[in-house]
Amino acid sequence: MNSTPAKKPPAKAREKVVMGLRAMDFIQHGTEASLEIVTPLGQRLNFKSNFIGFDDQQHIFFTMPKLSKGDYEMFFTQGFNVDIEGVSEKGEGALVRFRTRIEHVIYRPVSLIVFPVPQQAKLVLLRNEIRYDLRLPGDIQLSNRKLRVILTDVSSGGCGFAYDAISPEFDVDQKIVIEVINSTTQDTYALSGGVKNGRTKRGKQTYGMVFDEPGKANCRRLLSTLIYDGTKYVFKNPKKDQALGGKT
Template sequence: MNTNSAPAKKPPARPRERVIMGLQAMDFIQHGTEASLEIVTPLGQHLNFKSNFIGFDDQQHIFFTMPRLTKKDYEEFFMEGFNVDIEGISEQGEGALIRFRTRIAHVVLRPIQVLVFPVPQQAKLVLLRNEVRYELRLPGDIQLSNRKLGVILTDVSSGGCGFSYDAISPEFDVGQKIVLEVVNKANGDTYALSGGVKNGRTKRGKQTYGMIFDEPGKANCRRLLSTLIYDGTKYVFKNPKKDTGPGGS
């Protein structure tokens, strides 16, 4: 036996990060999306908070909502020139985290409260998904302790899915086990997408979550995907076949 044989080569790893430049980075964050911000002072102090992305202008400015913090926090951290690390979720393509560093250009208090930053020279995209994601809008339910929560299944891949709902509560914890049930009203088939919550955020007034399937959830997801068809904008359930035999219309 040849003990010196070389191991089989694995296929090259798929790149999970890439760098994008300037204003192009802003195209990867939808307006109204919640992001995580961290102010870093020259003395190394850190302040973390959530803020919503408002947009950008042609003068290389980007705008975020002002968070609700203490007066002391504002006095210590909201100074022009302080560095800010920003992380948001990109919904484009296969989904990614977008990260970049900028600095505080202006703290606007009147007539509205807005944080203004220069557009970063570059940003980093970190791929979140290895599987193809299918965009859809299917109603579903999550069984809570005392009731069912109606949600919308917004996207699905072989390994997980995204869902959203309008209610302020309940909120799910990262790692929490849930089962999202989708019913095909045409034939009554039920697909129980089980797994754990991976992330959550507020987006345009909605609670938006991502989850990772467990093995039963993956099996039911494969069943679900086999029943969907693309209608030109999103994936929907296939229409049942009509009777085209004698006497059929």
């Protein structure tokens, strides 16, 4: 039997352009972003910074990274171009990319970098499946202990998780298993796969992972046991459902 594999949508179909201040709405305040300063001679400096916000004067604000005095003198000059990339958690999820320029470098009393709002930004959509918001506890077995994490969202192909700790840190493509237990039924769901990305957000370590085939199968089992409570997805309560069903 001949079969034709399904074609993936072209890459451009996963991209869209947004204009001006609207681009800033896609990055949450406090989110870590990647910045690259490009000098007129083509020299480049990459660093991480946190997005603080924007004002009605078309300014956007980022925290100042801790760098050497030489880096400050060479790269932090008014007018130098800066490429910025951040992650949006809204909707389908996206990378937000845009170019702007250094407008002000403020060292005192608070260290800030000020940029003009870009004319436009590119959104590169990350997700192909519906993603469900939740807050389910899970455990990752480390070499010497279990790490308690919170599943923040889940889809048929992957999930996001977070934890309040500086360490451990996971590498991209590192294989992990998140074990989720339904405290009512004691059923266990082993969500296995590889780490896709990671970042620090508001003092938390947050990661995304992609499931392998066993992980996908266990995720389907997990999704079949969840119900929406009005704000997020939680485990169904069979006892509660039976009690409601028994009323006349």
